[in-house]
Amino acid sequence: MILALLGRQLRHMRWILVGLGLGLFLLEGLIIQLAKAFEGGPGIEQILDMLPDMILDLVKAQIPAFTFPAFAAFGFMHPGALVGSSAVIVMFATAPAGERDSGLLDLLLSRPVTRTKHLLASLLGIVITATAMPLCLLAGCATGLALVDVPGELPWTAYVPAAGLLACLLAAVGGFSLLVGATAQRRGTAAARIAAVLLVTYVVDTLTKVFGSLDALRWATPFHYFDPITATIDEGGHWGDAAVLLGAAVVPTLLAFRCWRTRDL
């Protein structure tokens, strides 16, 4: 029953999932090639020296260390990767709201399908996306590293924590999206709310890195707990962040199930 519900969603999303996965694989491979070019060329430091201070602060907020492993790990936090993966997760998370919107939900839930199982299908879609997209990046990383030869490069396994942290972040996005989707009247409204919150928290995170005076706001954004570069370079320093992100995934997910079970549909 759950497989039938999940299968229908995956069938509708298959080309988006395949396209995004392939895109992330190529993106990470390309970033590694660029990182090698910087490593062998005049050096990124010289390029950065030409940037205005404000822009330089923003770049440093995203990439704290200008080394080959840091650049290679940047793919795991590339805005394109984050936006693409989050968009697919939001599509899965708001699918029940969409079915409610269209009226299809009445037909589905008139079968012996519990509301929990119905929402579980969306949750499984989120889990698949949150797992598969970091794996695609990791595969691109492993392939890219196999094609370049840079002194001091790390093995591809060193990027597993970065991929894991990305999976945790996407899970947190998924949990929040599922909660918004389960409480919304309309899918469009839910998606807009989720996008607005993600955008605001991302901007807040970036600003807190640039402006020390905003430091107190850091804890409130999930992106604060997401630093794949540090997770790659500093071994063992990412478990706490992963735990916070997983907590941010589990709590809203549980609330989403509670809400979906009790509300009028």
Added chain:
Amino acid sequence: MTAPVVETRDLSKHYGPTVGLDGLELVVERGEVLGFLGPNGAGKTTTIRLLLDLIRPTRGEARLFGRAARDPDVRRSVGYLPGELALDGRLTARKMLAFLDRLRDPRDPPADPRRRDALCERLRLSDADLDRVLRDDSRGTKQKVGLVAAFQRDPELLVLDEPTEGLDPLVREAVLELMREAGAAGRTVFHSSHVISEVDRTATRVAIVRAGRLVAVEEIDALRRSLTRRMTVRFAGDRAPVAELDVPGTRLLEQSGPSVVLAVTGDLDPLLAVLARHAVAHLAFPEPVLDDAFLQHYADAQRAGADPS
């Protein structure tokens, strides 16, 4: 003794200050075809959505097969056609039907493909219709797919909300026939409609709702018998024997020479005895239809609602 197929006790649903349904007490036994009548907004769809646990009651409870409507197991034996049918437009009709069938309980066997094919044939769903994506289908074709989905598992209880909406007359006939057959085969049909003539042809009993309240529940025949009917009589002579027509259950509405129009309620014998004593040139006494009952009950309920006592 087996539990009723549908049973509601004080079932109520309020949306803030708006009353969707108020204190519905209804029992539908196995094998019944119940016509659930009322105009738009009367509470028909709210009742159905409460029965299927899509919305939760403000007060009271709904039970199917003797179990709480919240129990998903009860829906193993339910076939449902929503009033505002929505299907996945990206699937073909064939895939949609297969998908809906896969949402059965793992303990239940899949729908019989021969039954599905027979239903498609009776509802005039061609292979071309079945293999076209649903977003390209007409309203009528989608309705037929919804009907096949509801009937394909031969469920114990069919909940059909405006089942003939958007169908051509031939297919409409086929749907009414399917409902009658289901009732004859011991299935229970909950037929919600505002098309009274259709309910008249399928139901064994009708429930009439108005403004969220149950106005009447009666056997169709009893309902017909209780109706005030109009009889037009033209006597053979110059004048009608008006004085003799003052018998129990009969009221004179109009008179013009030898012709009279009478309102007749209940037992016809006293009136027929009078008519038998006179030469009658013409008599018209049309069969009562449910529309009359509906309008009569509705008018009564409206008067009662307007009366502050």
